[in-house]
Amino acid sequence: MCVCALCACDCWMRCQALGIYCLVPGCYWSSTSSNFLQPEDGAQYISLWKECHQNSTAQSNVTCLQLGLPKSGDFKNVTFADRAAARDTAAAGCVLSSAAALLAFCFAVCHNKCCTAFTTMMASLFGMATVASWVDYQITVNNDGGDYNFSFGFVFATVAAAANLGAFVTSWYIRKTGDYEYMA
Secondary structure: OHHHHHHHHHHHHHHOHHHHHOOOOOOOOEEOOOOOOOHHHOOEEEOOOEEEEEOOOOOOOEEEEEOOOOOOOOOOOOOOOOHHHHHHHHHHHHHHHHHHHHHHHHHHHOOOHHHHHHHHHHHHHHHHHHHHHHHHHHHHHHHOOOOOEEOHHHHHHHHHHHHHHHHHHHHOOOOOOOOOOOOO
């Protein structure tokens, strides 16, 4: 049972690699395209780090705006009502979730049950916060006149959040010592 739990926890943690892929600037989370696997087909598409707009019908005429770069006035009036705060929260949650998942993988390899359970719990909480923040971001964007659909980056982040939750549940069954540790 415990060997199977370790294998299941390892399998869940391999699925968490999708969370790391979601951090790539070319992994778009929302777009105006109807095909979520080809967000570049739409006139506008957004990742965690940039927002791109097509200026004409030509695919090569695309203008991208870097997101998340701090400006001098960012810290004077901090409000959480604007859509940039939701996008920043999603980016931070994705980074923290991926870092916690990598740390949990290291703890699982070392059969450290308590640390694996704690870090997978943190990874699942950060992953769920990431997904919830992006849903809030997209609702805000669509209320502001956009017509965005979820893209593959959001789907990957959702699968990674579910994998984090699965790894958290299976981490409870990791045995602190191996069955065959003293046989040799």
